[in-house]
Amino acid sequence: MSKLRVAVLFGGKSNEHDISRVSAAHIIKSIPKDKYDVVCIGITKKGHWLKYIGDIDDIPAGKWETHPDNVPCVLSPDPVDKGFLAINADGEVSHLKVDCVFPVLHGKNGEDGTVQGLLELAQLPFVGCDLISSANCMDKELTHIVLASNGIKTAKYIPIRFYELAQLDEKCALMEKSLKYPMYVKPVNCGSSVGITKATDLESLRNGIKMAFAHDKKVIVEEGIDGIECECAVIGNEKPMASSVGEISAANDFYDFDAKYCNCESKTYIPARIPVESMNAIRDTAVRAYRAMGCCGLARVDFFLCTDGEVILNEINTMPGHTPISMYPQLMKYDGMEFEEQEDRLIKLALERAGVDYE
Secondary structure, three states: OOOEEEEEEEEOOOOOHHHHHHHHHHHHHHOOOOOEEEEEEEEOOOOOEEEEOOOHHHOOOOHHHHOOOOEEEEEOOOOOOOEEEEEOOOOOEEEEEOOEEEEEOOOOOOOOOHHHHHHHHOOOOEOOOOHHHHHHHHOHHHHHHHHHHOOOOEOOEEEEEHHHHHHHHHHHHHHHHHOOOOEEEEEOOOOOOOOOEEEOOHHHHHHHHHHHOOOOOEEEEEEOOOEEEEEEEEEEOOOOEEEEEEEEEOOOOOOOHHHHHOOOOOEEEOOOOOOHHHHHHHHHHHHHHHHHOOOOEEEEEEEEEEOOOOEEEEEEEOOOOOOOOOHHHHHHHHOOOOHHHHHHHHHHHHHHHOOOOOO
């Protein structure tokens, strides 16, 4: 059987651009080369799409952008083209057909349904959740609403829109009346803990809200949960499977961007240091939430395990980090699925969902 061609998208117009590059390099190296030919498509922070043929090790640090052989390209929404249109230096356009796309894009303009919608228009199989589930999981308020309607508990919260800044005093008064400190202020459509702050009083609440609006036009304020931070990887389409549960021990006050990617004192434990009954409850809730949100392919579901044993869902990441230290690939590896097998499985799930016979 001839090898399938997989396009890996990375970078993107997102404040998680740098993490995407590291994730993509890991995935590109892990895709089994005896089964797949890999095409690298990088997206700069300004939104330029470029076909990249250089060294994979130049992707994480961003050196890939200056490669002299980069070729501008676009993803054609026309299903007839089955892939990308590369624009050569002489102005000629060449077709770059692919069998599947692996959008290793985190955050806005990639994990939020935008690229997924374009791929659906192009009728190209792609790894991960579809347009609707990607958009709903990215929007933290919608996640709360859908999960609550399915009986899955989340933290108490109050949303605030940018146009409501003129009534910030009234909104903060409502938050202080309805929620308890500490509160966590979050841009609704960001991941990797970007823009999240902890509020312990009125001043830090006000400042946190203003800071969060630098990242999004909608902000959510959640009541803090006193519990162990746990994460669970889910893989599959109609029959999703949940991994073992991992535990986060953050070096900082909470698991913010610095604690995730910069502070080596943050620790993860696989499996989590929690009772078996709690682990089973988390795994069961992860699958229920995955199905409720309409997820497919993969997702990482994050929780708090409270001292009384109650499980509270924090958020769902539809394209979780795939850096060498990221929880999703490490959880799958702990359960016996090596990196090469993970990428192979994710690509096959994408093809299955599209009804493509890959055997």
